[in-house]
Amino acid sequence: MRHRTPTIMIVDDDRVDTMAIRRSLRESDITYPVVAARDGIEALDHLRGENGRQHLAGPVLVLLDLNMPRMGGLEFLAELRDDASLRPTVVFVMTTSDDENDRARAYAQNVAGYILKFEQEHGFQDAILMLEHFSRVVAFPDS
Numbered sequence: 001m002r003h004r005t006p007t008i009m010i011v012d013d014d015r016v017d018t019m020a021i022r023r024s025l026r027e028s029d030i031t032y033p034v035v036a037a038r039d040g041i042e043a044l045d046h047l048r049g050e051n052g053r054q055h056l057a058g059p060v061l062v063l064l065d066l067n068m069p070r071m072g073g074l075e076f077l078a079e080l081r082d083d084a085s086l087r088p089t090v091v092f093v094m095t096t097s098d099d100e101n102d103r104a105r106a107y108a109q110n111v112a113g114y115i116l117k118f119e120q121e122h123g124f125q126d127a128i129l130m131l132e133h134f135s136r137v138v139a140f141p142d143s
Contacts, residue, residue: 006135007033007056011043011076012065012094017117017124021063021094024124030132032061039068040076047086059090059140061131064111066095066102074102077109088141092131094124 008025010018018036025034035056037043042053043062049055066073073093080086092113093106103114112134115127 004059004140005032006059006061006090006140007035008131009043009046009056009060009062010034010036011038011040011062011068011073012036013038013068014065017065017094021124021128024128028125028128028132030128032135040071040073040079043076044071044079044086047080047089048083061135061140062089062091063094063131064091066093066097066106074105074109077106077111081109090138090140092127094127 010021012018012021022034022036025032035046037046043064045051045053046056047060064073064076071079073095077091080089080091091109091111092115093111094115094117095102096117097103098116106114117124
């Protein structure tokens with residue numbers, strides 16, 4: 001199995017959280033390419049290479065917030081899973097929503113994990129280290 005470095009896509013409208021995730025990546029010496037999108041529509045544009053966005057060649061590991069304007073995380077997941085070319089995309093939800101219904105709906109859309117932002121004792125550091133380990137040991141789907 002050849003190791004393929006993923007691009008990390010942060011889909012979150014909160015600039016502070018996006019900056020904190022980027023900082024955690026740097027502090028962990030993780031040099032994967034990072035792309036940020038403010039909502040689901042912008043993220044889909046990146047993944048499809050539409051509306052002036054450069055197409056992201058796989059693999060892409062998405063860190064997805066649920067509560068965003070225009071297109072929230074659950075709507076994004078539904079659209080992602082309806083698109084045969086994007087269906088295999090690996091998604092981790094990173095959200096403040098501890099709502100059981102949100103969690104159930106996210107897992108019903110085959111997310112790889114559901115991470116609560118406020119339970120991140122050391123900022124995002126533990127979650128980032130888990131994602132880095134995940135990306136080293138799994139075989140990503142071809143895209």
